[in-house]
Amino acid sequence: GLRSIRFSLRHPEQFCQQVRAILRAGTNTERLAIMFPMISSLDEFARVRELVAESLRTLDRERLPHHPAPFLGVMLEVPAVVEIVDELAREADFLSIGTNDFVQYLLGVDRANDQVAYAYRPEHPSVLRALKRLGDAARRAGKDVSVCGEMAFDRDLMPFLIGIGIRTLSVDPHHLPELQRWINAL
Secondary structure, eight states: OOOHHHHHHHSHHHHHHHHHHHHHHTTTOSSOEEEETTOOSHHHHHHHHHHHHHHHHHHHHTTOOOOSSOEEEEEEOSTHHHHHHHHHHHHSSEEEEEHHHHHHHHHTOOTTOTTTGGGOOTTOHHHHHHHHHHHHHHHHTTOEEEEESGGGGOTTTHHHHHHTTOOEEEOOGGGHHHHHHHHHHO
């Protein structure tokens, strides 16, 4: 649907206002990173980069304090990114795999629908192979890649994630002690 980055790109004036607010809020931040969700093409990410550059120029013209060079990342959530991940990894400063949506869209299953929720399987071979491809592409490009979503805190899948080279997991802070124990046990 018309949501996430599609909505933002349809309404660039609102999007730039939000980007400028982020840049201003990050004025005194050493490293500011902005991640864009639901990117499905290189064109979308190129347009995002253009709008961020335009926002930076606007802040410069207005002489408003802001972060001068944010890192721009892509949330990998749609199956289309599997085939273009090498190019995205070259263009983005960092990547994150949003596993909840990625699994749902890759398997074509609405995990909130009780009638088909049984088919939402993060351990499905196509999901695991796709995750490995995404992680490998990020490493080839020398870019950080993280995993967020339920898979980032799935004890059964932790050996797989560590095994394919995932080193950054995004989880709710109250899960950190248990997650650290699992990883140390591996």
